[in-house]
Amino acid sequence: MVELVKVSKVYPPDIMALQDISLSVKRGEMIFLTGMSGAGKTTLLKLICSLETSDKGLVEVAGHDLNRIKPVVLQRLRQKIGVAYQDFRLLPLQSVYQNIAMAMEVSYLPPATIRKRVESLLEQLGIADKRDKLAGKISRGEQQRVAIARAAANAPTLLLADEPTGNLDATITKLVVGLLESLNQAGTTMIIATHDQSIYRQTNHRVINLEHGRFTEPPMEP
Amino acid sequence: MRFFPYILKQTGRNLRKTWGTQVMTLLTVSLSVLIFSFFFLIHTNILKAGARLGDELRLIVYLDDEVVPAMQEQLKKRITDFNEVENIVFVSRQEAFARLANNLDQDRDVLQDMSPTFLPPSIEIFPKKNLKTLTTIKRFSDYLITLPGAQKVQYGQEWVERFGYFNSLLRIVVLLSAGLLVISTVFMVSYTIRLTLFTRHEELELLRLLGATNTYIQGPLLLEGLLQGLMGASLGLLSLFLLFSWIKLRFSGPGFLNLFDFSFFPPATTCTILMTGIILCSLGSLISIRKFLRV
Numbered sequence: 001m002v003e004l005v006k007v008s009k010v011y012p013p014d015i016m017a018l019q020d021i022s023l024s025v026k027r028g029e030m031i032f033l034t035g036m037s038g039a040g041k042t043t044l045l046k047l048i049c050s051l052e053t054s055d056k057g058l059v060e061v062a063g064h065d066l067n068r069i070k071p072v073v074l075q076r077l078r079q080k081i082g083v084a085y086q087d088f089r090l091l092p093l094q095s096v097y098q099n100i101a102m103a104m105e106v107s108y109l110p111p112a113t114i115r116k117r118v119e120s121l122l123e124q125l126g127i128a129d130k131r132d133k134l135a136g137k138i139s140r141g142e143q144q145r146v147a148i149a150r151a152a153a154n155a156p157t158l159l160l161a162d163e164p165t166g167n168l169d170a171t172i173t174k175l176v177v178g179l180l181e182s183l184n185q186a187g188t189t190m191i192i193a194t195h196d197q198s199i200y201r202q203t204n205h206r207v208i209n210l211e212h213g214r215f216t217e218p219p220m221e222p
Numbered sequence: 223m224r225f226f227p228y229i230l231k232q233t234g235r236n237l238r239k240t241w242g243t244q245v246m247t248l249l250t251v252s253l254s255v256l257i258f259s260f261f262f263l264i265h266t267n268i269l270k271a272g273a274r275l276g277d278e279l280r281l282i283v284y285l286d287d288e289v290v291p292a293m294q295e296q297l298k299k300r301i302t303d304f305n306e307v308e309n310i311v312f313v314s315r316q317e318a319f320a321r322l323a324n325n326l327d328q329d330r331d332v333l334q335d336m337s338p339t340f341l342p343p344s345i346e347i348f349p350k351k352n353l354k355t356l357t358t359i360k361r362f363s364d365y366l367i368t369l370p371g372a373q374k375v376q377y378g379q380e381w382v383e384r385f386g387y388f389n390s391l392l393r394i395v396v397l398l399s400a401g402l403l404v405i406s407t408v409f410m411v412s413y414t415i416r417l418t419l420f421t422r423h424e425e426l427e428l429l430r431l432l433g434a435t436n437t438y439i440q441g442p443l444l445l446e447g448l449l450q451g452l453m454g455a456s457l458g459l460l461s462l463f464l465l466f467s468w469i470k471l472r473f474s475g476p477g478f479l480n481l482f483d484f485s486f487f488p489p490a491t492t493c494t495i496l497m498t499g500i501i502l503c504s505l506g507s508l509i510s511i512r513k514f515l516r517v
């Protein structure tokens with residue numbers, strides 16, 4: 001599903017975010033990227049969702065080389081990649097419902113399907129009562145759940161989550177992990193960047209540690 | 223097709239978000255269309271009036287002597303070589319006298335002591351009935367005076383020349399107002415769309431990340447321009463129609479407007495103005511999309 005071969009990324013003037021990293025993620029797999037702040041986790045996710053481009057190496061998602069992908073193909077690919085950004089990227093003046101629904105609206109899904117899916121996600125994440133609230137008027141923890149719901153809304157084949165439990169307490173973290181697990185079991189490939197040990201300590205999924213833009217040990221095949 | 227409801231929904235959202243500017247743009251487009259179509263309406267009516275007045279237009283070339291039939295053919299050829307004409311009539315001295323007597327009717331006694339050959343023979347030329355004739359009639363008259371035996375050429379010089387000047391002036395005003403229409407609509411709509419883009423900058427960036435297609439992002443903006451054109455041009459034309467109806471009602475009866483049949487645009491012209499408004503506004507929208515939207 002995701003192939004990275006000797007990928008490097010440098011931010012100006014000379015900050016080496018990623019150095020010669022290679023990684024292969026199989027379809028339906030769930031992996032955790034761990035590491036300190038500034039280790040390169042977010043950069044790696046940004047390369048996979050084509051928010052940034054690599055300076056060296058190959059980044060391939062669903063068979064598409066992201067450095068050479070055509071805009072039309074990228075648009076279609078992005079509809080199938082759900083991303084929960086660390087800074088949420090919500091529209092503060094739109095309701096919680098609208099923020100989640102827009103991920104499906106770009107795929108022209110029927111309004112009834114959208115309504116059903118959004119309401120189900122809101123229920124699963126414990127924010128059903130916030131449905132019509134403006135996204136800018138809810139707490140950080142609730143905003144984070146809205147961001148996760150939007151990433152999961154369009155039945156993505158690949159879901160990237162950057163610190164998905166950063167602002168959540170233990171109970172809500174369980175809800176979020178439960179949702180991510182159920183999506184993974186339904187076939188969604190997951191790459192989760194986190195330094196919250198509680199969400200990966202008990203799992204059998206691969207955990208890859210990043211330090212100064214490099215993997216501390218070569219990522220094993222599952 | 224689920225595409226259209228989404229485009230309409232997005233367009234509605236855009237219009238609501240920037241409604242103040244939208245209203246200003248709508249008024250500017252309407253006013254531009256009103257100004258242009260007002261002058262254009264006057265121009266088309268003047269053209270029609272010109273054509274009607276042209277019905278009664280004829281040039282009379284007074285000659286020194288009667289023209290023999292062979293010469294008549296030569297003169298006819300020389301006249302038609304210069305300009306297309308409806309008809310050419312040769313009037314002899316006797317015919318001219320008979321006409322005058324006929325016109326005088328009961329007062330024909332005044333001609334009793336006159337010789338029936340005291341009037342000069344003439345050629346009556348009826349030009350083609352179009353505005354080109356009116357505008358080129360001076361040159362035609364200058365040419366006719368050079369014909370062999372021509373003594374004097376007469377036609378309604380004064381009014382024809384005034385009409386020509388007025389028409390030229392009006393044509394310039396119509397062209398200027400058309401320029402105003404193009405500049406104001408394209409500029410205003412382009413500015414409004416630019417404002418929409420800035421207002422929705424964050425949202426458009428997010429839509430791009432969610433995989434929205436170019437059509438999904440650009441469609442509502444194009445539709446916004448198109449609607450501005452449709453509504454602005456309709457409003458402008460409606461205002462003109464109301465103004466036209468008021469003028470016609472207010473100045474009906476004997477007066478200057480009865481000189482010619484003052485009428486509104488035919489449906490085809492109305493549709494053309496409407497379409498032009500739509501195209502210009504869509505163009506304004508497209509310019510902003512191309513310039514400021516990165517998709």
